[in-house]
Amino acid sequence: MKDITFGQYFPAKSFVHSLNASVKILLTIAFIVAVFLVNQYYFLGFALCFLFILITTAFAKIPFTKLLSSVRAVVFIVVFSAVLQVFFNKTGKVVFSWRFIKITDAGVYTAIYITVRILLIVIGASLLTYTTSPVEIADGLEFLLYPLKVIRFPVHEFALIMSIALRFIPTLMNETGRIIKAQKARGADFESGNIFKRAKALIPVLIPLLISAFRRADELADAMDARCYAGSKKRTKYKKATFSFRDAIGFITLGGLIAGVVLLNGFFGVIV
Amino acid sequence: MQIKVNDLSYIYSENSKDLYYKALNNLNLTIEEGDFFGIIGHTGSGKSTFIQHLNGLIGLQKDRGSIVIGDFDLSDKKCDYRALRSKIGMVFQYSEYQLFAETVFEDVAFGVKNFFKGITEKETEELVKNALTMVGFDYTVIKDKSPFELSGGQKRRVAIAGVIVTKPEILILDEPLVGLDPKGKGEFISLLKNMHGKDVKTIIIISHDMNFICENCNRVAVFSKGKIFKEGTPKEVFNNGEELISLGLELPLTAYLENGLKKCGITVESDLSVEDFVSSYTKRYKGDKV
Ligand SMILES: Nc1ncnc2c1ncn2[C@@H]1O[C@H](COP(=O)(O)OP(=O)(O)OP(=O)(O)O)[C@@H](O)[C@H]1O
Ligand SMILES: [Mg+2]
Numbered sequence: 001m002k003d004i005t006f007g008q009y010f011p012a013k014s015f016v017h018s019l020n021a022s023v024k025i026l027l028t029i030a031f032i033v034a035v036f037l038v039n040q041y042y043f044l045g046f047a048l049c050f051l052f053i054l055i056t057t058a059f060a061k062i063p064f065t066k067l068l069s070s071v072r073a074v075v076f077i078v079v080f081s082a083v084l085q086v087f088f089n090k091t092g093k094v095v096f097s098w099r100f101i102k103i104t105d106a107g108v109y110t111a112i113y114i115t116v117r118i119l120l121i122v123i124g125a126s127l128l129t130y131t132t133s134p135v136e137i138a139d140g141l142e143f144l145l146y147p148l149k150v151i152r153f154p155v156h157e158f159a160l161i162m163s164i165a166l167r168f169i170p171t172l173m174n175e176t177g178r179i180i181k182a183q184k185a186r187g188a189d190f191e192s193g194n195i196f197k198r199a200k201a202l203i204p205v206l207i208p209l210l211i212s213a214f215r216r217a218d219e220l221a222d223a224m225d226a227r228c229y230a231g232s233k234k235r236t237k238y239k240k241a242t243f244s245f246r247d248a249i250g251f252i253t254l255g256g257l258i259a260g261v262v263l264l265n266g267f268f269g270v271i272v
Numbered sequence: 273m274q275i276k277v278n279d280l281s282y283i284y285s286e287n288s289k290d291l292y293y294k295a296l297n298n299l300n301l302t303i304e305e306g307d308f309f310g311i312i313g314h315t316g317s318g319k320s321t322f323i324q325h326l327n328g329l330i331g332l333q334k335d336r337g338s339i340v341i342g343d344f345d346l347s348d349k350k351c352d353y354r355a356l357r358s359k360i361g362m363v364f365q366y367s368e369y370q371l372f373a374e375t376v377f378e379d380v381a382f383g384v385k386n387f388f389k390g391i392t393e394k395e396t397e398e399l400v401k402n403a404l405t406m407v408g409f410d411y412t413v414i415k416d417k418s419p420f421e422l423s424g425g426q427k428r429r430v431a432i433a434g435v436i437v438t439k440p441e442i443l444i445l446d447e448p449l450v451g452l453d454p455k456g457k458g459e460f461i462s463l464l465k466n467m468h469g470k471d472v473k474t475i476i477i478i479s480h481d482m483n484f485i486c487e488n489c490n491r492v493a494v495f496s497k498g499k500i501f502k503e504g505t506p507k508e509v510f511n512n513g514e515e516l517i518s519l520g521l522e523l524p525l526t527a528y529l530e531n532g533l534k535k536c537g538i539t540v541e542s543d544l545s546v547e548d549f550v551s552s553y554t555k556r557y558k559g560d561k562v
Contacts, residue, residue, distance in 0.1 A: 179369070183370065185435070186357075186382055186383040187387045204382065208370055
């Protein structure tokens with residue numbers, strides 16, 4: 001469980017870290033849009049997206065190995081969908097056939113396409129979480145969702161719920177590890193038996209975990225009450241997010257990326 | 273069963289630059305059968321990491337030492353951890369949070385059903401009854417209660433019953449006294465003393481309560497930075513108080529008293545248990561008078 005580093009904040013002082021969180025969220029969305037814009041048959045746009053990732057990573061002072069570890073969490077999904085495409089896509093020309101297995105060029109193409117797409121999106125999203133602490137992300141979301149106040153959406157409460165949830169993920173992971181160990185010491189066996197048996201073996205872990213989550217929630221609520229927390233009414237912020245020239249640079253770069261992708265699509269669409 | 277630990281090292285998050293942590297560093301320790309063994313040390317000195325090795329909850333890392341417990345060689349790939357865990361009971365810190373079943377009976381019986389496959393209902397009941405009585409409950413009153421309606425101290429006793437129910441030879445406890453009131457603590461200590469030597473042969477206990485350690489353990493090991501800083505009888509360990517205090521630990525009350533009296537020119541020599549201290553002091557005091 002410790003190996004899942006996807007989405008863990010990586011503190012550093014860098015250009016990317018110092019960007020406004022709301023801006024980074026918008027840029028991440030824009031990046032995903034750019035990835036989706038890449039033409040299905042001409043992959044050059046992907047190269048541009050990848051270049052963007054590399055440059056951003058360098059500017060964020062994040063070790064490149066971190067990118068790999070963020071990918072590790074989705075390896076299964078990626079391999080699964082690629083295999084599905086390769087073996088079951090029946091459109092296009094058959095390039096390989098053996099008994100009942102027929103592999104088509106379109107199948108291989110789509111497999112690569114989907115794989116690269118998922119990987120880029122995962123890496124892009126994890127760049128956001130690597131460079132932005134959970135609290136900042138929640139604050140950034142709150143700012144972005146502010147217009148929803150008009151339709152009485154409880155934006156502040158929503159952001160608070162988000163940041164509390166994010167804050168408790170590592171705590172609950174630790175707790176899970178602890179309880180698993182305690183039950184193992186009493187002979188619990190999580191590794192053998194069929195799927196039903198294994199699911200049943202989890203009960204002694206899940207129940208204490210739930211109880212402790214409720215206990216923590218209770219304690220937190222009490223602590224907030226004791227500090228006179230009263231929702232979104234007239235709250236000021238300790239850390240005020242500001243916009244700066246750097247954020248403009250971010251927008252310009254991403255605008256460039258999208259434009260580049262669209263251009264590459266069109267360019268090759270015309271030539272080939 | 274004797275526990276023999278040789279050159280044990282353990283590194284957390286070996287492959288990560290920022291999380292890399294050497295929690296145990298060439299640790300050597302032998303715990304004899306029949307010991308009431310105390311482990312003390314500042315936070316983060318590796319005590320919990322160490323004891324979790326003893327029943328295989330933390331596996332040995334390659335080429336980082338060996339542990340032999342009775343016939344079990346933990347560095348052997350074929351070591352039967354299940355059998356080992358039935359011999360070595362482990363009570364975790366805040367063990368009351370591991371309860372999960374609908375009734376106290378079922379919760380205590382959990383270990384029995386895991387370790388003794390094919391045991392009859394009647395035998396199970398016998399074992400559970402034994403364990404609950406041992407930790408000071410009235411079996412008929414407690415067995416059908418929900419563990420969640422008990423007080424914290426009671427829950428902890430149920431959790432311990434759930435561990436000793438399978439009659440382990442060695443019982444390991446990680447800071448079991450934390451958060452108990454004086455009465456609960458007293459009851460808990462006499463429970464341990466009662467079990468020791470009869471129901472469980474060896475007790476290993478981590479505690480920050482020096483008075484308890486000094487009063488009850490026959491051997492004490494001081495952990496510091498993943499190593500054994502010092503090991504011996506309470507007298508040997510606590511005699512030179514300065515070095516323990518510099519490690520961020522305290523001394524048992526009797527050691528403070530002996531040191532204080534020494535400064536006033538009164539030398540009292542005891543094994544640092546309250547009883548022995550009082551009798552030595554009285555002897556000395558009366559001797560002065562004469
Ligand atoms: N899962 C883990 N991953 C990384 N480091 C860990 C992990 N568990 C413990 N550590 C580190 O190992 C060191 C030793 O921890 P351990 O729990 O053994 O200490 P301890 O002596 O039991 O302390 P305490 O008295 O606070 O219980 C600590 O510095 C801790 O930060
Ligand atoms: Mg500990």
